[in-house]
Amino acid sequence: MRRTQEERRQESESRLLAAAVKLIAEKGANGFTLAEVGHEAGYSRSLPGHYFETKEALLARVVEHITQQSLAAIVDPDVEPGIESMRARWTRSLSAEGHDSYRTRALYALFLGAMFDSELAKIMARYNRATVARLAESLREAIDRGEIRADADVEAEAQALLLFRRGSALIHFTDPDLDLVSILDKHMTEVRDRLKP
Amino acid sequence: MRRTQEERRQESESRLLAAAVKLIAEKGANGFTLAEVGHEAGYSRSLPGHYFETKEALLARVVEHITQQSLAAIVDPDVEPGIESMRARWTRSLSAEGHDSYRTRALYALFLGAMFDSELAKIMARYNRATVARLAESLREAIDRGEIRADADVEAEAQALLLFRRGSALIHFTDPDLDLVSILDKHMTEVRDRLKP
Known part of the structure; x- marks a missing residue:
């Protein structure tokens, strides 16, 4: 079939x-x-120029692509909202990083590349804000289900969780032997205990 | 005087x-x-080779130099151990980053470089471990002073604080408009409340 x-x-x-x-x-x-x-x-050296015009546009498209893949993982009907589910996903992705996850390595290379490229910085800032919004939404769903107390400041909690996650990955790439999974796990337990109704 | x-x-x-x-x-x-x-x-182009031999050795020396400067700031007799002092120093450095702090920008640029250079990764891993050891020591002093409960797991707390700090800086460099100082501040209050005797 053609x-x-x-x-x-x-x-x-x-x-x-x-x-x-x-x-x-x-x-x-x-x-x-x-x-x-x-x-x-495996294509010609001129093809990317036809598709993306500039390298800046290609990098923006790569971030969009990574975002879509992350979102696809989250809208998976098997993924529950709230902290326990977040813990499981982050533990899984921290375990995989440094092994064969080009996607996560690329993401952090883009964050760090943003230090030297203000256009890329804007793209990465948008990505961070989209991630915080998604985490906050998950926490709001957890409130609706009675798993988190209703007066929790979901925006601030989401932002703090993102900082912790970004720091874990940054350190993981320089020191893959460190047991970050147990540190992340302990932190998620503290956040869960603090936010429980 | 010569x-x-x-x-x-x-x-x-x-x-x-x-x-x-x-x-x-x-x-x-x-x-x-x-x-x-x-x-x-402002010297000859050959002088750095006489002093450092290789660029790898220069980078190692730069990390050592940054470490000494950070340590000098901490052994300052005016700097108190414990969480309140850490909060004040971190808030100060986060406010300064992105403006004129070459030292902090260089540090995160070295973390980026470490993703693509295994020798540099070893140097940065040592730097992270030294920082965790220093944070743990400060928490131990705070226990001795009765500011933190004696059964706190200082190593784990120090490691978690470092993750949070690294994540703050990483996000700050891509999104300097975000109010990370208040997020960091809120986090430090939570840690202090959780660890109080």
Whole structure:
């Protein structure tokens, strides 16, 4: 069965994005060119320019792509709102980081790359704010279910949880032997105890 | 009064280190050469090679230099141990970051570089562990003074505080408009309340 032009276009874009995630994870946001993304994906060196025009636009698209994948994991009907579910997901992702998770490595390379690129900083700030909004929503659902006390400051709690998660990953990439899973676990227990009704 | 050779050597090294901190803060750990450090410091392009031999050795020396400066701030007789003092220092440094603190920017640029450089990762892991040890010592002193309950798990608390601090800085560099000072402040109040005797 012949694929439509739109299907081929989507597959090419998807392969180019996967190649970009791999290059960012291996070399940082500033360590490669658009042409290398084409080469890495097995296409011509000029194709990424046709799809994304500039490297800035490619990086923005990569962040959007990572965001969609994270959201897809969260809207999974098996994922419960609240702190216990967050603990399970974060423990799982911390265990995987440093092994083979190009996506998470790329994400932190983008955060750090944002230090030297104000346009990228705007993109990453939006990503952080979207993540806080998602965490706050999960905490609000947990209040509705009676798992968290109703007067909890969900925005502030969500923001603090994000800081903790970002710090864990940053340290994990420099010191993968440290037992961050148990530190994260202990912290989540404290937050849960503090917020219980 | 003539300076001794040792004094001249120390001044040159100190100027080279300051130049390296500025270049790391502006361009990242991988964005410059040893020769550029000499040029930035107003010396010959070959001088850094005489002092540090390799760029790896220079980066290690920069981390040591940053560590000494942080330690100097803490052994200041006016600095009290415990959480209130930590809160005041962190609030101060978070307020300054992103404005003119080359030292803090350089530190986070080195964490970024560590994602792509296993030797630098070892150096940064040592720096993180030294910082946790220092935080734990401060908490132990606070126990001795009766400000924190004696059964607090100081190592785990110190590690969790570091994660929170690293996450604050990482987010601050991408989103300087976010009011992290009040988030940090709220967090420190929670930790203090939880640890009080």
